[in-house]
Amino acid sequence: MKRTSAVLFTIFLGTGGFAQEPLSAIEWLNDASTATVSPLPGGILGEPPVAEEIETPSVQVTALDATRADAVGLLPGHATGLPASLWYRSAAANLQRHFERLSPEPLPAVQALYYTLLLAEATAPDDVGQDAVFLTARLNALRRFGAVEPALALVEAAGPLQESLFDQWLDLSLLNGHEDRACAALARQPHLTNSLASRIFCTARAGDWGTAALTYDSAIALGDLEPADQTLLALFLDPELVETNPPPAVPDSLTPLQFRLFEAIGAPLPTHNLPRVFANADLRGTAGWKAELEAAERLARTGALPATQLFGLYTARKPAASGGVWDRVAAIQVLDDALNRNDTTALTRILPRTWTAMQSQRLEVAFADLFAPRLKGLDLPAEIEDLAFRITLLSGSYETAAEHLSTVNAQHRFLADLATGQPQAAQATTALEQAIASGFAATEAAAAHKPLLDRAQLGEAILSAAAQLDQSSGGGREDISAAIATLRTVGLEETARRAAIQLLLLGARG
Structure with a gap:
């Protein structure tokens, strides 16, 4: 991409x-x-x-x-x-x-x-x-x-x-x-x-607590506040109430304002079980490093946090313990050190371990974007050639992935050809590979998307094809072919190639 x-x-x-x-x-x-x-x-x-x-x-x-x-x-x-x-x-x-x-x-x-x-x-x-x-x-x-x-x-x-x-x-x-x-x-x-x-919140934030309190009293009298907002704002406006009144139950549809009010009254909410957007709150410098790391990983899975920022957090300091996210931090730091020293012996040990750790968090592409450029040009041992090939395929340098291989098997050939946009049906060994090759062999958009394109509804056609490709787990090989054909027809060649590679190496995730 x-x-x-x-x-x-x-x-x-x-x-x-x-x-x-x-x-x-x-x-x-x-x-x-x-x-x-x-x-x-x-x-x-x-x-x-x-x-x-x-x-x-x-x-x-x-x-x-x-x-x-x-x-x-x-x-x-x-x-x-x-x-x-x-x-x-x-x-x-x-x-x-x-x-x-x-x-x-x-x-x-x-x-x-x-x-x-x-x-x-x-x-x-x-x-x-x-x-x-x-x-x-x-x-x-x-x-x-x-x-x-x-x-x-x-x-x-x-x-x-x-x-x-x-x-x-x-x-x-x-x-x-x-x-x-x-x-x-x-x-x-x-x-x-x-x-x-x-x-009420913003009036108080501006320092006008008296007006905020009057507005609150009027809202209560008129019944214009949700129960959770009533309690949270009461505790926010009068901190002495916090000692004798517990915070309300967390609403099912938590708002950003309610989230910040819980925080303001000394009852901050963990974000790991909240909608993904709340993970951003842990990156404001107010949370501990572990919470920051876990929030960053969660956001990096959807590209909401760029891989470079995730790497910056991974390498900010030494891990405080072991297990879970601390093991991933340690692995990234050891890998970083091995690459800095061009230590291929250490790389042979740590690269598979770090890759497995990233797979557990569905962060393979973020990892590939960070480390594939650093693997390029290294004289890698045969034990990790295939892994380096796959990592590079998942990166923006996917077209050069075959440079890591000294020996090539049938799957390598199919993937390498796919990276150049020319996968051959004759080399396909699975139904998924066959569907991908069929999509790349097509010379026009799929029938399902043609009416949209004929009506100049390009964005809608792209959305339809992208969703079809993304939600193709458990079958739907014809959908994969159709989606690839349409994406390539409208000029999204790189999207089609990288998505097809990801389907083969990562599986569908939609």
Whole structure:
């Protein structure tokens, strides 16, 4: 999956009072894996070649209406190769259903494609209204993957000072621990949200505890607060009550505000059994290293945390104990040391052990992206040639994986040919390999996706094919062939190759 590493452009907020460069989002985009379109000769996109460098655009700082907000993206068309009409001909409700059905932990290649689609700058569907529902659907999908930083950048680029988007802005800001600006905006413009709980919290955060208490009393009298919010806000506004009143039970649908209120009253919640997006809260520097590591691994599985940041946490200090995450930390550090010393004897021992540890956490691709470049060019012992081959296949250097092999068997040949986009049916030894070869042999999009493409509903066709490929476990070989054929037809060659490799080496995960 080609990385759009040059995505270092300034994103301005939709209102002049909050214009700033969101560095964390830029760093996320720089490190994250995304997909690019390289149209095949005569392909349907008819777009110019994908730019190798991204120019910093001159963006006017203006308030966006809801229709323009729905079109906001972090990845411009010349970075992705996707046309501006990506979504235009599809019904917003249909796209929303597609976004809601995205698997929670897709194949990494499909995950990268989803990020590209969700963050693409493109004209909104023709039937969108004035409530930013299409952008909201994209934001909700990003939140389910745990991708707070790009979601926050999207809502800020769209202009968060509108009622349809403010609650998203506050939620995301609460999750990454930078809610001051959102709260300050709400203090000036209370109409931005219907949530009295948010108004009370932000008023208190601004230091106006008296007004916060009065607003709380009025809300109680009117019955406008949920039971959990009533208790949490009471304990937050009057800390002396904490000693004699227990916190409420954790709500089934916990909100970011409730999560932060539990924390504020001295009853912080562990995030491991909460929706993935809450794992971001453990990366604010307020949790212990173990909690940070486990949260980082959880987010790295969906690409919400780039592999480089995960590696930084793994190597931050020496493991404090043994077992579980500490064993993974120790293994990564020993492997890092062996590579730094070019110690192939130590590498023979530690590489398989570290690989097994990463497999246990479904972090194989993150591991491959980190370490495949460091394995390249080493004179590896025969015992780990095959493993180095497979690791490299799962990385962005997949086309060079065969360089690690001194002897080649039938599966090696099929995988090596697949890496170059030319898998041969004659070499396929399993039904899955046969399905993959069939998909690459196809010369046009699958019949199931042709009607969408004929109606210029490109984004919807890509979503349909990606989901078909990602959710193909337990059979569905025809679906695999169809999905690969369509992805290649629309120019997503690299996505098709990497997803097929991942199906063979990792299995379906949707």
